[in-house]
Amino acid sequence: MTPRTLFEKVWDAHVVHRFPEGPALLYVDLHLVHEVTSPQAFAGLRQAGRRVRRPELTVATVDHNVPTGDRALPIEDAVAARQLDALAENARDFGVELFDLQSPNQGIVHVIGPELGLTQPGMVIVCGDSHTSTHGAFGALALGIGTSEVEHVLATQCLVWSKPRTMEARVTGAPLPGVTAKDLILALIGRIGTAGATGHVIEYTGDAIRALSMEQRMTVCNMSIEAGARAGMIGPDDTTFAYLAGRPRAPTGAAWTHAVEAWQELRTDPGAAYDSRVTLDAAGVAPQVTWGTSPGMVTDITGSVPDPADFPSEDERRAAARALEYMGLAPGTSLAGLPIDRVFLGSCTNARIEDLRAAARVVRGRRVAAGVRALVVPGSQQVRAQAEREGLDRVFREAGFEWRNAGCSMCLGMNADILKSGERCASTSNRNFEGRQGRGGRTHLMSPPMAAAAAVAGRLVDVREWAWEREGELAAS
Amino acid sequence: MIEPFVRHTGAVAALPRADVDTDQIIPKQFLKRVERTGFGPALFSDWRFRPDGSLNPEFELNQPEAEGATILLTGANFGCGSSREHAVWALREYGFRAILAPSFADIFYANCCQNGVLAVRLRPEEIAEVLRRHAAAGGDYRLSIDLETQRVADGRGFAAAFPIEAYRKEMLLHGLDEIGRTLLEEERIAAFERGTRNVERGTEGRISVPRSDFRVPRLGEGS
Ligand code: SF4
Numbered sequence: 001m002t003p004r005t006l007f008e009k010v011w012d013a014h015v016v017h018r019f020p021e022g023p024a025l026l027y028v029d030l031h032l033v034h035e036v037t038s039p040q041a042f043a044g045l046r047q048a049g050r051r052v053r054r055p056e057l058t059v060a061t062v063d064h065n066v067p068t069g070d071r072a073l074p075i076e077d078a079v080a081a082r083q084l085d086a087l088a089e090n091a092r093d094f095g096v097e098l099f100d101l102q103s104p105n106q107g108i109v110h111v112i113g114p115e116l117g118l119t120q121p122g123m124v125i126v127c128g129d130s131h132t133s134t135h136g137a138f139g140a141l142a143l144g145i146g147t148s149e150v151e152h153v154l155a156t157q158c159l160v161w162s163k164p165r166t167m168e169a170r171v172t173g174a175p176l177p178g179v180t181a182k183d184l185i186l187a188l189i190g191r192i193g194t195a196g197a198t199g200h201v202i203e204y205t206g207d208a209i210r211a212l213s214m215e216q217r218m219t220v221c222n223m224s225i226e227a228g229a230r231a232g233m234i235g236p237d238d239t240t241f242a243y244l245a246g247r248p249r250a251p252t253g254a255a256w257t258h259a260v261e262a263w264q265e266l267r268t269d270p271g272a273a274y275d276s277r278v279t280l281d282a283a284g285v286a287p288q289v290t291w292g293t294s295p296g297m298v299t300d301i302t303g304s305v306p307d308p309a310d311f312p313s314e315d316e317r318r319a320a321a322r323a324l325e326y327m328g329l330a331p332g333t334s335l336a337g338l339p340i341d342r343v344f345l346g347s348c349t350n351a352r353i354e355d356l357r358a359a360a361r362v363v364r365g366r367r368v369a370a371g372v373r374a375l376v377v378p379g380s381q382q383v384r385a386q387a388e389r390e391g392l393d394r395v396f397r398e399a400g401f402e403w404r405n406a407g408c409s410m411c412l413g414m415n416a417d418i419l420k421s422g423e424r425c426a427s428t429s430n431r432n433f434e435g436r437q438g439r440g441g442r443t444h445l446m447s448p449p450m451a452a453a454a455a456v457a458g459r460l461v462d463v464r465e466w467a468w469e470r471e472g473e474l475a476a477s
Numbered sequence: 478m479i480e481p482f483v484r485h486t487g488a489v490a491a492l493p494r495a496d497v498d499t500d501q502i503i504p505k506q507f508l509k510r511v512e513r514t515g516f517g518p519a520l521f522s523d524w525r526f527r528p529d530g531s532l533n534p535e536f537e538l539n540q541p542e543a544e545g546a547t548i549l550l551t552g553a554n555f556g557c558g559s560s561r562e563h564a565v566w567a568l569r570e571y572g573f574r575a576i577l578a579p580s581f582a583d584i585f586y587a588n589c590c591q592n593g594v595l596a597v598r599l600r601p602e603e604i605a606e607v608l609r610r611h612a613a614a615g616g617d618y619r620l621s622i623d624l625e626t627q628r629v630a631d632g633r634g635f636a637a638a639f640p641i642e643a644y645r646k647e648m649l650l651h652g653l654d655e656i657g658r659t660l661l662e663e664e665r666i667a668a669f670e671r672g673t674r675n676v677e678r679g680t681e682g683r684i685s686v687p688r689s690d691f692r693v694p695r696l697g698e699g700s
Contacts (some may be wrong), residue, residue, distance in 0.1 A: 021644035027670075039511035080509050146562035146588035151656065158659055228554070230583045414505045
């Protein structure tokens with residue numbers, strides 16, 4: 001048997017049919033649905049008199065558009081409320097399970113899938129959201145799709161997809177204290193560019209990846225799309241199985257034993273070939289901060305804003321100049337020391353319990369700087385409850401952070417949580433696009449400890465120096 | 478049913494920027510609609526309009542010569558970022574039938590095809606050449622795109638071929654209902670669902686993943 005990559009094994013196991021004109025019909029094991037990209041898909045089904053083929057493989061939640069304040073209050077935004085109502089009605093009519101605003105399991109779709117154990121190795125998982133790549137951390141083939149494809153999956157439980165190419169991203173060595181999974185993936189994107197993996201599925205390998213917890217692996221896979229890859233994967237191992245064991249939707253008893261046996265096969269065979277490869281030495285990575293308006297515009301916190309004139313191509317020079325104008329930054333400005341107005345701890349990249357713990361460690365006993373407004377938005381109501389059990393909410397509140405309910409919130413600013421024009425934000429999210437967090441808002445992406453340190457300092461700081469007396473603690477994050 | 482695309486001739490608007498993301502094409506504040514329509518007026522909203530709502534005269538699509546354009550000429554990695562199909566709905570409703578770029582983000586490319594918008598990949602030097610010709614023509618520049626022969630030409634000496642996967646080409650040429658087409662494979666899907674590859678029954682030499690009797694259990698059931 002020819003050696004195969006992890007991706008090829010999962011792919012092969014799901015091909016229902018190969019169309020003579022090229023693409024495959026791929027079976028979908030889990031379809032996650034949220035309120036923003038699904039209403040038109042359900043409307044399409046209704047119009048054509050179609051049903052959801054496998055409602056029991058379909059799970060819905062509300063996240064993008066939900067208020068993160070008091071859940072007892074009615075939703076102020078009537079248009080947003082209509083979208084939430086539409087999902088409730090669609091879920092009811094088509095027999096799809098929904099975690100709504102009242103559910104203790106509500107949260108960002110990419111946080112609740114893993115947390116409930118819905119996300120499992122070897123699955124094909126889709127969702128009308130580009131960060132579906134997150135679930136690849138479990139060795140699933142998980143990808144974002146458009147609304148027409150959502151309708152297609154609802155109706156057929158299959159996706160039409162042309163086999164992508166594969167890329168191995170090998171990360172070796174041990175990161176220095178204060179350097180997180182977020183820094184590794186940002187550094188990688190900085191190296192290969194935001195289109196560096198277009199047309200590819202990335203498999204992350206190497207001892208640095210193996211050493212990551214599941215939550216950190218999710219951070220890495222989450223941002224695969226920011227490198228252009230529709231999916232990122234990590235072969236499942238004992239870390240994966242330990243995370244899944246006992247989750248509400250994970251298999252139990254004999255089914256669990258069988259599942260783990262099967263999942264153990266999900267690794268790239270020795271000698272299997274990737275279409276391309278990239279390597280990164282984790283030990284050489286410093287905490288990363290973006291300076292521009294795409295995640296690839298990133299550098300070390302010890303670095304400075306680049307000069308557009310130094311970029312090799314005309315396109316890059318123009319893009320960098322535009323970005324600096326938007327960000328209100330001059331070439332040569334050092335990133336450390338840059339004053340900030342807002343801090344956002346949240347998003348499907350970095351709002352799981354470990355992220356909140358890491359940020360709380362930095363914040364504990366300190367105060368958010370005067371004039372800075374800082375927000376913690378847990379990734380799910382479960383994460384929120386867990387954090388409250390651990391007293392993290394108190395740590396944040398006492399420091400002056402706002403403590404919110406779960407949702408996408410200021411990651412994309414569909415609800416009321418947005419930046420004002422010109423405000424500069426230290427954010428743990430994944431996109432620093434123009435206007436992403438509010439028109440004219442200036443986003444700097446970074447890790448949770450870095451964002452937490454920025455909140456306290458009121459400016460961007462190198463968490464390694466700034467919290468030197470807590471280095472031991474940081475190393476543990 | 479998607480809108481078929483066979484051939485199209487139209488005026489060209491240029492947006493010579495790389496990495497235009499879908500957050501720019503249709504900003505998030507417009508994603509609350511539950512219909513597929515109504516997005517055209519919000520296309521590139523933060524770029525087209527000033528904060529006070531007036532037109533931004535500097536933005537490329539607000540130039541008089543861009544008016545009525547049906548073909549968008551742009552930079553690499555167009556449509557990156559969010560999967561929102563609203564971006565393509567907005568482009569289509571605004572009037573664009575085709576987009577020419579050196580490269581497109583994967584999800585956006587697929588979304589275009591689903592809506593009868595042709596995403597044409599040309600080589601970077603060809604895009605640069607078309608941009609030059611567009612600028613030189615001072616607002617009177619048209620292109621013809623023929624999907625059947627996979628060619629783009631300006632009738633003034635520029636012509637180029639573009640690649641497209643046979644499946645997508647068929648879909649666009651005939652305006653196929655992709656769901657209907659997939660449902661023709663019902664037998665195969667059902668056979669797959671009955672599947673031999675599930676954990677309980679085990680398999681030889683193949684990957685076993687929970688499959689045909691895999692069911693998302695209701696909360697609390699698993700434990
Ligand atoms: S948290 Fe942000 S990136 Fe993640 S699903 Fe929500 S909007 Fe998308």
